[in-house]
Amino acid sequence: MKRVESRLGFAALTVLVAATSLCAARNQNRKPRAQVCPDLTGVYHFLNSGDRLGLLQEDNMLKGYINVLQGPDASDSVFSYPITVGTREGNEVQFQTGRIHEKYFRFTGTVERGAGRKPSDSDYLELKGALETIRVNGVTHTKQVERESAIFTSLGKSEQQASGD
Numbered sequence: 001m002k003r004v005e006s007r008l009g010f011a012a013l014t015v016l017v018a019a020t021s022l023c024a025a026r027n028q029n030r031k032p033r034a035q036v037c038p039d040l041t042g043v044y045h046f047l048n049s050g051d052r053l054g055l056l057q058e059d060n061m062l063k064g065y066i067n068v069l070q071g072p073d074a075s076d077s078v079f080s081y082p083i084t085v086g087t088r089e090g091n092e093v094q095f096q097t098g099r100i101h102e103k104y105f106r107f108t109g110t111v112e113r114g115a116g117r118k119p120s121d122s123d124y125l126e127l128k129g130a131l132e133t134i135r136v137n138g139v140t141h142t143k144q145v146e147r148e149s150a151i152f153t154s155l156g157k158s159e160q161q162a163s164g165d
Contacts, residue, residue, distance in 0.1 A: 040088065040111045040125055044152040053127075053152055055083070055095075062086025062095050066105055081105060093127060099136070106132040107150070114153055122156030 044053040046066055055064040066081040079100045086095035088111070096106045109129015116124035131150040136143050 037091065037111050037113060037125055040093065040127070042125065043155045044125075044127060045155065046152060047131075047150070052155075055086075057088060060088050062088055062093070064095075066097055093129070102136040102138050104134050104136075106134060109150070116154070116156065120157040122159055123153040124156070125154040127152040 039057050040055055040062075041057045042055060044055070045051070046053045046068070048069065050069045052067045053064070054067070055062055062083060063086060064083045066083070068079045068081065070077055070079060081097035081100055081104060083095045084098045087093075091110045091112065093111050094106075094108050097104045107127070107129060109127055112126050112128060114123035114126040116122055118124065128151050129149075131148055133146045133148075134143050135146075
């Protein structure tokens with residue numbers, strides 16, 4: 001009788017382990033649901049220290065600017081690229097800037113919650129995706145596109161006050 005019980009116990013244990021492994025494999029393949037961020041309006045770090053991306057969300061439309069600090073040889077200290085086209089559908093974000101000196105930017109990605117706990121914290125929101133820097137030849141009108149992965153984190157309230165953004 002003991003042999004029958006141990007065999008039944010082993011069979012039940014084998015079924016339990018197989019079922020647990022199957023559930024774990026299914027859960028591992030599932031993508032976690034992204035938390036929908038109601039509004040992405042704010043100021044974000046851009047490519048280099050001091051560069052800023054400012055966004056204003058109105059319904060599904062995005063407006064704003066990208067301020068890029070220039071080197072000492074440039075005539076202006078900051079180029080401010082206006083966002084001419086911008087949309088948001090769910091967590092999907094796209095925008096393109098106007099041209100300055102035959103250069104403009106295009107971004108496609110998502111808005112996600114960052115490490116910050118409150119909207120006033122640094123890195124409360126993150127824009128993750130692909131940034132394209134497009135340079136247009138003024139004579140031939142050919143485009144040179146540089147594509148890179150980018151993560152732009154929101155500035156906290158104290159950072160905005162310190163930098164005057």
